[in-house]
Amino acid sequence: MIVSVAxxxxxxxxxxxxxxxxxxxxxxxxxxxLDCDVExxxxxxxxxxxxxxxxxxxxPVPSVDEAKCNHCGKCGEVCAFNAVAVTSHKVxxxxxxxxxxxxxxxxxxxxxxxxxxxxxxxxEVGVAEGIDFVRGKLAIGQVMAPPIIRAVKDIADSNMxxxxxxxxxxxxxxxxxxxxxxxxxxxxxxxxxxxxDLALAVATARQLGISCGVILNRAxxxxxxIEEYCRQxxxxxxxxxxxxxxxxxxxxxxxxxVAGIPAYKISFVELYENILxxxxxxxxxxxx
Amino acid sequence: xKEVVVLxxxxxxxxxxxxxxxAAVAKNKVMADCDVDAxxxxxxxxxxxxxxxxxxxxxVAVINRDKCLQxxxxxxxxRFDAILDYKVDPIxxxxxAFCSRVCPVAAITMQECxxxxxxxxxxxxxxxxxxxxxxxxxxxxxxxxLVRQQAKVLAEDGGYDWLISDGPPGIGCPVxxxxxxxxxxxxxxxxxxxxxxDxxxxxxxxxxxxxxxxxCVNKYDINLExxxxxxxxxxxxxxxxAVRIPYDNVVTEALSLxxxxxxxSDGMVSREITRLWKKIVEFVG
Numbered sequence: 001m002i003v004s005v006a007x008x009x010x011x012x013x014x015x016x017x018x019x020x021x022x023x024x025x026x027x028x029x030x031x032x033x034l035d036c037d038v039e040x041x042x043x044x045x046x047x048x049x050x051x052x053x054x055x056x057x058x059x060p061v062p063s064v065d066e067a068k069c070n071h072c073g074k075c076g077e078v079c080a081f082n083a084v085a086v087t088s089h090k091v092x093x094x095x096x097x098x099x100x101x102x103x104x105x106x107x108x109x110x111x112x113x114x115x116x117x118x119x120x121x122x123x124e125v126g127v128a129e130g131i132d133f134v135r136g137k138l139a140i141g142q143v144m145a146p147p148i149i150r151a152v153k154d155i156a157d158s159n160m161x162x163x164x165x166x167x168x169x170x171x172x173x174x175x176x177x178x179x180x181x182x183x184x185x186x187x188x189x190x191x192x193x194x195x196x197d198l199a200l201a202v203a204t205a206r207q208l209g210i211s212c213g214v215i216l217n218r219a220x221x222x223x224x225x226i227e228e229y230c231r232q233x234x235x236x237x238x239x240x241x242x243x244x245x246x247x248x249x250x251x252x253x254x255x256x257x258v259a260g261i262p263a264y265k266i267s268f269v270e271l272y273e274n275i276l277x278x279x280x281x282x283x284x285x286x287x288x
Numbered sequence: 289x290k291e292v293v294v295l296x297x298x299x300x301x302x303x304x305x306x307x308x309x310x311a312a313v314a315k316n317k318v319m320a321d322c323d324v325d326a327x328x329x330x331x332x333x334x335x336x337x338x339x340x341x342x343x344x345x346x347x348v349a350v351i352n353r354d355k356c357l358q359x360x361x362x363x364x365x366x367r368f369d370a371i372l373d374y375k376v377d378p379i380x381x382x383x384x385a386f387c388s389r390v391c392p393v394a395a396i397t398m399q400e401c402x403x404x405x406x407x408x409x410x411x412x413x414x415x416x417x418x419x420x421x422x423x424x425x426x427x428x429x430x431x432x433x434l435v436r437q438q439a440k441v442l443a444e445d446g447g448y449d450w451l452i453s454d455g456p457p458g459i460g461c462p463v464x465x466x467x468x469x470x471x472x473x474x475x476x477x478x479x480x481x482x483x484x485x486d487x488x489x490x491x492x493x494x495x496x497x498x499x500x501x502x503x504c505v506n507k508y509d510i511n512l513e514x515x516x517x518x519x520x521x522x523x524x525x526x527x528x529x530a531v532r533i534p535y536d537n538v539v540t541e542a543l544s545l546x547x548x549x550x551x552x553s554d555g556m557v558s559r560e561i562t563r564l565w566k567k568i569v570e571f572v573g
Contacts, residue, residue: 008325008326009299009300009326009328010298010299010300010326010457011298011299011300011301011457012299012300015482038460039297039457039458039459039460039463039489040297040298040457040458040459040482040485040486040489042298042482042485042486045481045482045485078385078386078389080347080383080384080385081384099382099384100367101367101368101382101384101386102365102367102386103384103385103386103389106365106386106390107389107390138459138460140459140489140492140493140496141464141492141493141496141497142460143429143460143461143464144460144461145458145460145461167457167458168299168325168326168457168458169325169326169428169456169457169458170325170326170421170423170424171325171421171424171425171426171427171428171462172425172426172428173458173460174325174424175379175424179379179380191540191543191544192328192331192543192544192546193304193328193331193543196326196328196331197326197328200325200326200423203423204423204424207423207424208379208424221537221540221541221544222540222544223544245510248510249510249511251480251482252478252479252480252481252510252511252514253480253481253511253514254480254481254482
């Protein structure tokens with residue numbers, strides 16, 4: 001089973017939930033943890049993996065052989081991302097705009113285009129307390145997170161029980177991170193920002209056809225608007241974590257919630273069992 | 289007209305609460321919400337929308353089954369695994385149009401996506417430009433660029449002195465779209481190990497693009513030891529920590545009222561945010 005942890009709004013507690021969930025399950029299950037927040041990967045701060053392998057992530061970008069090129073302009077014309085511009089005597093390539101689709105090289109009438117590897121980040125594989133740990137990391141100044149997220153997922157074992165720590169937001173990096181999940185946990189906080197962004201995250205998960213449930217973090221403040229929203233949308237609130245200085249202090253020091261307050265382990269194990277139940281019901285009735 | 293952007297790397301450090309308060313403190317400015325994935329600034333500024341525009345960007349391939357010969361060429365050349373059983377998965381499709389160009393019977397067409405909306409609004413603090421990216425859509429960087437460009441036009445035509453943007457979390461495409469060419473990036477961090485880790489990465493991006501930065505440590509008193517480490521780190525990097533803002537529930541209370549915190553309290557948080565804006569004005573000069 002693949003469970004991803006997402007949220008529209010950043011800083012609601014995705015990494016706190018994902019790491020404590022994985023650590024709570026590790027004694028009973030063989031777990032794999034994927035940190036797909038490749039712009040700001042943070043799970044390692046809590047899980048302290050020992051990395052055993054590191055590889056660069058590349059996307060293929062065009063390289064033009066000016067000796068063969070007759071500046072016909074075909075490559076510039078077929079590029080949907082304006083990554084290639086052709087002047088009368090030179091072809092300009094903008095690697096940061098290139099998606100690596102390969103169209104320009106395939107369609108060049110002169111066979112003047114080959115592809116070279118453009119490094120956009122790295123992939124690291126290791127182990128943390130018996131949990132297989134994979135993270136991707138976008139290089140500073142690079143724009144394209146989705147190819148790194150794809151690389152993280154490609155190297156992962158798709159048959160293993162997996163917890164995914166997703167990036168914030170609702171656009172391509174989030175979609176890439178959660179799209180194959182069996183279940184998506186959406187972490188929110190009881191503020192108007194939390195509510196607004198939860199509704200966006202729910203819409204994203206639904207668009208992808210992924211069952212989801214809510215985790216309400218820093219509960220205690222607020223006016224019950226999240227609870228009301230969840231009732232209206234028939235969204236289960238699967239776990240509530242109170243606003244608590246002790247929890248904030250553990251977080252600030254990079255200590256996982258279940259390591260600092262072991263009583264939470266039961267809650268996370270129950271959470272996982274509840275997710276399993278929802279997913280099994282979903283697959284036996286096939287249609288939600 | 290001078291443009292500043294509020295960024296953080298890590299989400300949830302207080303970008304929007306601070307940017308919303310700047311709206312109340314700064315004079316003669318245009319506000320822009322560049323977090324188009326999850327735009328929240330409007331929740332503090334009570335905007336009345338004057339203009340609403342469609343944002344069309346990107347395309348998705350569609351296969352005409354009547355024309356398709358099922359040769360499989362499109363599937364072979366697609367690098368995004370977007371074609372399965374002679375159908376296009378619109379979620380995986382990047383809109384590169386490669387398949388439509390190689391299909392021997394022209395069975396594949398490209399359809400434009402309605403990728404979002406953007407708005408020009410009035411608030412009692414001045415104009416606000418913001419946007420809503422369509423659910424699960426791509427091209428958030430392009431929408432950020434559009435919001436900035438529209439806000440700039442408005443600010444320049446209207447003779448405004450400042451453009452203040454609330455930026456997105458992360459360090460990738462939308463952040464770089466929000467950051468390039470601004471006069472100053474205010475980096476909001478918090479004294480947590482993750483906040484510190486992410487500050488290093490966003491500061492790296494600022495340095496990469498030669499954008500001057502100021503740092504603000506929000507909720508500094510939740511871990512004084514880490515706050516000390518941030519200050520030491522910034523000193524080594526030659527970046528000024530402009531202010532420290534304490535943790536106070538008044539921020540959440542103001543948020544629940546849908547108002548900038550500086551309007552709800554004259555305590556330490558409000559005083560420090562006001563001082564922070566003054567420092568920004570001095571810094572940009």
